[in-house]
Amino acid sequence: MPVECRYKTVLAGIGPIDLREKQMERIERDFFAREKDDQDAFLSQTWCNECMEADLGMVEPQEYEMDGVVVVEGKCAKCGSAILTEIADDDTDGEWEDDQ
Ligand SMILES: [Zn+2]
Numbered sequence: 569m570p571v572e573c574r575y576k577t578v579l580a581g582i583g584p585i586d587l588r589e590k591q592m593e594r595i596e597r598d599f600f601a602r603e604k605d606d607q608d609a610f611l612s613q614t615w616c617n618e619c620m621e622a623d624l625g626m627v628e629p630q631e632y633e634m635d636g637v638v639v640v641e642g643k644c645a646k647c648g649s650a651i652l653t654e655i656a657d658d659d660t661d662g663e664w665e666d667d668q
Contacts (some may be wrong), residue, residue: 618649626642
């Protein structure tokens, strides 16, 4: 069996969650290239799992794309725990319009 076929067979046998972990490819993006308003919004509209509280703020933001999802990763401004904010990118906005 060709290597490529065997590779696909192996992937097919793995659940979606495993596949996601195996293929986690991180594409760095520049958070600070965004509009100032966007930056402020992303840095203030947060959720911290440790504090169990919203909008505590984020420091040291890093933006990247992973598995087609753009996220901003940073630290909770209150407790310093890692927090993650998913960004609804322009690419996905179009799909939502179908619901209207
Ligand atoms: Zn916190």
